[in-house]
Amino acid sequence: MKRTFSIGGIHPHDSKISRECEIKPLAIPPTVYIAMGQHIGAPAKPVVAVGDKVKVGQVIAEPGGFVSAFIHSSVSGTVKSIGPRKDLAGNPQLTVEIAVEGDEWLETIDRTPDLVTSIPEDGKAIIEKIRLGGIVGLGGATFPTHVKLSPPPGSKCEMLIINGCECEPYLTSDYRTLLERGEEVVVGAALIAKALGGVPCTFGIEENKPEAIAHIREIIAKLAAADKAYSGLSVMSLKKRYPQGGEKQLIDAVMHRQVGSGGLPISVGAVVQNVATALASYEAVQKGKPLFENSVTVTGECFPGQANVMVRVGTPLSFIIDQLGGVPEDAVKIISGGPMMGRAIANLDAATLKGTGGLLFLTAAQTVRKEASACIRCGRCADACPMGLEPFLLRKLALAGDMDSLESNAVADCIECGCCLYSCPANIPLLDIIRLAKADVMKIMRARAAEAKAKAEAAKAAEEAKKSESNG
Amino acid sequence: MINTILWTVVTVTALGLVLAVVLFLVAKRFRVEEDPRIDEVEKVMPGANCGGCGFAGCRAFAEATVKAASPDENFCPVGGNEVMAKVASILGFEAKEKAPMVAVVRCNGTCGNRPKTNEYGGYPSCKVKAALYSGDTGCAFGCLGCGDCVAACSFGALSMDSATGLPVVDEAKCTGCGACSKACPKGVIELRAKGPRGMRVYVSCINKDKGPAAKKACAAACIGCGICAKTCTHDAIVVADNIAYIDFAKCKLCRECEAMCPTGAIHGTGFPKPLDKDAVKERIRKRNEAAKAAAAEKKEVEQ
Numbered sequence: 001m002k003r004t005f006s007i008g009g010i011h012p013h014d015s016k017i018s019r020e021c022e023i024k025p026l027a028i029p030p031t032v033y034i035a036m037g038q039h040i041g042a043p044a045k046p047v048v049a050v051g052d053k054v055k056v057g058q059v060i061a062e063p064g065g066f067v068s069a070f071i072h073s074s075v076s077g078t079v080k081s082i083g084p085r086k087d088l089a090g091n092p093q094l095t096v097e098i099a100v101e102g103d104e105w106l107e108t109i110d111r112t113p114d115l116v117t118s119i120p121e122d123g124k125a126i127i128e129k130i131r132l133g134g135i136v137g138l139g140g141a142t143f144p145t146h147v148k149l150s151p152p153p154g155s156k157c158e159m160l161i162i163n164g165c166e167c168e169p170y171l172t173s174d175y176r177t178l179l180e181r182g183e184e185v186v187v188g189a190a191l192i193a194k195a196l197g198g199v200p201c202t203f204g205i206e207e208n209k210p211e212a213i214a215h216i217r218e219i220i221a222k223l224a225a226a227d228k229a230y231s232g233l234s235v236m237s238l239k240k241r242y243p244q245g246g247e248k249q250l251i252d253a254v255m256h257r258q259v260g261s262g263g264l265p266i267s268v269g270a271v272v273q274n275v276a277t278a279l280a281s282y283e284a285v286q287k288g289k290p291l292f293e294n295s296v297t298v299t300g301e302c303f304p305g306q307a308n309v310m311v312r313v314g315t316p317l318s319f320i321i322d323q324l325g326g327v328p329e330d331a332v333k334i335i336s337g338g339p340m341m342g343r344a345i346a347n348l349d350a351a352t353l354k355g356t357g358g359l360l361f362l363t364a365a366q367t368v369r370k371e372a373s374a375c376i377r378c379g380r381c382a383d384a385c386p387m388g389l390e391p392f393l394l395r396k397l398a399l400a401g402d403m404d405s406l407e408s409n410a411v412a413d414c415i416e417c418g419c420c421l422y423s424c425p426a427n428i429p430l431l432d433i434i435r436l437a438k439a440d441v442m443k444i445m446r447a448r449a450a451e452a453k454a455k456a457e458a459a460k461a462a463e464e465a466k467k468s469e470s471n472g
Numbered sequence: 473m474i475n476t477i478l479w480t481v482v483t484v485t486a487l488g489l490v491l492a493v494v495l496f497l498v499a500k501r502f503r504v505e506e507d508p509r510i511d512e513v514e515k516v517m518p519g520a521n522c523g524g525c526g527f528a529g530c531r532a533f534a535e536a537t538v539k540a541a542s543p544d545e546n547f548c549p550v551g552g553n554e555v556m557a558k559v560a561s562i563l564g565f566e567a568k569e570k571a572p573m574v575a576v577v578r579c580n581g582t583c584g585n586r587p588k589t590n591e592y593g594g595y596p597s598c599k600v601k602a603a604l605y606s607g608d609t610g611c612a613f614g615c616l617g618c619g620d621c622v623a624a625c626s627f628g629a630l631s632m633d634s635a636t637g638l639p640v641v642d643e644a645k646c647t648g649c650g651a652c653s654k655a656c657p658k659g660v661i662e663l664r665a666k667g668p669r670g671m672r673v674y675v676s677c678i679n680k681d682k683g684p685a686a687k688k689a690c691a692a693a694c695i696g697c698g699i700c701a702k703t704c705t706h707d708a709i710v711v712a713d714n715i716a717y718i719d720f721a722k723c724k725l726c727r728e729c730e731a732m733c734p735t736g737a738i739h740g741t742g743f744p745k746p747l748d749k750d751a752v753k754e755r756i757r758k759r760n761e762a763a764k765a766a767a768a769e770k771k772e773v774e775q
Contacts, residue, residue, distance in 0.1 A: 088605075090606030090607065092612065332591075343604070346589070346590050346605045346606060346607075346608075367593065369593050429594070429595040432594055432595035432597075432600050435600075435603070
């Protein structure tokens, strides 16, 4: 029997209608808008000034903290402005606007198509190159990759899992990447495994992508025959189930290990990286090419121009859509990402980010929200929750504002996958309410942690002062 | 038979007496000393337990006020000066008069002024909506219209006006507890001094976008042009972050700013007569001319 994660999960129709569309490079827009908050963590700080000439791949912003990443120019041209601009949600965000002139790349980027398979011996050097390449997790969370590859002291990585599940319906960019750029993805995976101390690496791919599974198996066999560095790689075919692409679910499926409440994957010895992240790591380490373009699936039943396109970071969404034939008439909702975890776009003038994985057009019939009725305590949401939570209870506690009980019922473990909402027969907007409660509870938890830290530091300082006093 | 009843009565009575003595001794031994004034203060409180004072309820307010070194720092916004005078007489301090406050909705983004740019189909709560995105209009600052403030009000002073899509404050019922202003994720509702006979002038906009962007999003937006600040002779208006703010402590209710505002973002309420904009503008023009003439004269004299 094929493996999958042990609790919860749902089976939405996969709707991968763009699965046969090859990834094609999209035209470069006349202007790009590169936001400084491309990743989770502190926004980057711009290092260019208005009027500066930049080339493709040039650093335009530095990390703004430990959990942050470099940002590179995705085009060549002149910096036109640096200031707030409305993002996908309509909220202002610091953005660097670059007027495009030609397409001149930095000389340090190797643009030849040759595959570089030799793995450097020094893991630290690989991580440093990934850091300088501004690589972030492209599975959706955009967590800076170099931070994930530097496990905290005391923890040890035992396995690298490459996430090729793409369990979100409609999205096909990872699938196409596996098929078209499989060699580079495999080398990238081997590089990341090396950076983690030469750990074994498993590709987790769902069984609805048999071509990808066979293709990657073939590549690994070929590379392993030539180079011993590739002998630790393998592919695991997984049963199709949403949200298998969730980090903790994938670890459960592949390793049969469960990450405890509030724990990180590294606590069970696992690191998970997305297929696209592996490709970006390959390009950064072997080709000197930082992350400034990513593949985006543009799809939807009502969208005739569906495609998988390679897009420069900062391309306005309206430009992408215009290039592919414009917004279809019967589309009422455009979602950034997949239908389960993606967010509706309020502002089409917004630009893509490193983590933008899809643009999905939905018709009125597909987006209708049925009227909610009373909870009958059938427990389907609790059955569907892949984190083992009780969404009906969390909702009730959230509406009552009972933050203590929310915390003790592990609302902070919610991965916002939407399985509860999907499975609710009463159409109760469970996730909308729980997501908000989670944010509130996490704010309280962070404030408490900061307070405890400050207290501990003050106590330590006082103790040291006492010590030096008694010594002196 | 009668024996059984007799024994039962005697045993139970004896048991009762013994336990009564035990209870009496325990009560005496472990008695909690409580300031009797706490009960007295609680009795004069409004009893709404709204939390507007910053304490968990009226009892908590009473306890804190009795224990506080300077009790006049605590203030019950619902009871106002009347209740505070009573509290002061119980505790023996002098109550400071505070201007009564009222909730003011600082957004005039009505359906007419602020066209919708998208349709929100999610959970009808301002908090949820604000966490998702900037809202269904071009303005990322104004009222979201889902009525979290109405739900937060324990006095029934707020209601949503279906014609404008904005909340309306019933001044007679509003106690100024501030629950609505805390519930609003956008910070649209401000507590302002009620003003003499309910007369107030305020900027009904908090859009921090630059002028053209704000104007595009909403016809009644404050564009931060600063005309009001230049007009004001009482130094009550500050323009910062492309938004004007009228300090209600300094405002003398002359309504000159209201007449001069090009977008109508400044509102005057509670005035007996409607504002005659042309007359006020004429008055300002004459005053400016006189000032100019005086300045020119002064220059001439100096020369």
